């Protein structure tokens with residue numbers, strides 16, 4: 001029940017145990033620092049050990065307890081190890097954010113099947129494995145949970161620029177989101193996805209560089225964003241805070257576009 005005198009209680013995740021994969025990436029780092037500042041305990045995972053420790057140190061400076069697991073969720077044993085580490089250290093898992101993922105833009109006739117599989121593995125298999133590992137734990141805890149998957153406007157909109165693997169993978173993430181929302185609703189586990197458009201990360205940094213693009217007129221996505229700019233990872237903080245907290249208790253199975261209005265057109 002909402003106490004209208006304490007609206008910020010809607011976003012209270014103090015002491016909750018949160019798992020973030022891909023924590024070394026632009027979005028994973030943002031999610032980690034946000035949750036750290038919201039008072040959650042963090043278990044963060046990624047393949048690059050030194051980058052992971054750097055993000056962990058930043059989060060610790062915000063006063064958070066942070067555990068690092070130097071793994072990508074490539075196999076079920078990886079996903080189970082990430083979840084088990086969180087359970088051992090913090091006694092359970094309340095929040096799962098799967099921010100690990102990749103893109104290899106290439107036209108279909110030029111793309112080896114192995115690279116299609118790499119994209120599908122990182123974006124779909126990784127999300128599915130993390131849910132498979134964390135879901136039973138959340139169910140057995142009996143106190144619900146929050147799962148946040150990362151889709152993209154590309155789950156809904158195609159692209160002529162060599163995104164046949166990426167678009168397919170994100171559409172699959174959308175399907176996973178809706179399916180698990182139906183499977184786990186009775187356990188009060190919310191499963192939602194965020195659908196961003198381009199935001200600044202290692203892979204997209206060149207799109208923010210006028211020297212490399214030749215200016216904003218040469219960035220096709222920009223022409224379709226009514227708010228008139230590309231995103232920053234911090235633009236996703238608000239939706240993350242909503243989806244990990246009691247504020248979203250009656251929201252599940254949704255892909256929520258935080259894209260400057262791109263998908264409205």
Ligand SMILES: NC(=O)c1ccc[n+]([C@@H]2O[C@H](COP(=O)([O-])OP(=O)(O)OC[C@H]3O[C@@H](n4cnc5c(N)ncnc54)[C@H](OP(=O)(O)O)[C@@H]3O)[C@@H](O)[C@H]2O)c1
Nearest residue numbers: 022024025026027046047048072100101122152198199201
């Ligand atoms: N940036 C955008 O414009 C944009 C737009 C829409 C959606 N997204 C989605 O947002 C999510 C996060 O992307 P980001 O922009 O934060 O990317 P990023 O900065 O490149 O970070 C990607 C993260 O995933 C990990 N990773 C990279 N390749 C991987 C693989 N093959 N398997 C498993 N993990 C891998 C990386 O960690 P390690 O290398 O340390 O393991 C890193 O932590 C992705 O799902 C992406 O598709 C991004």
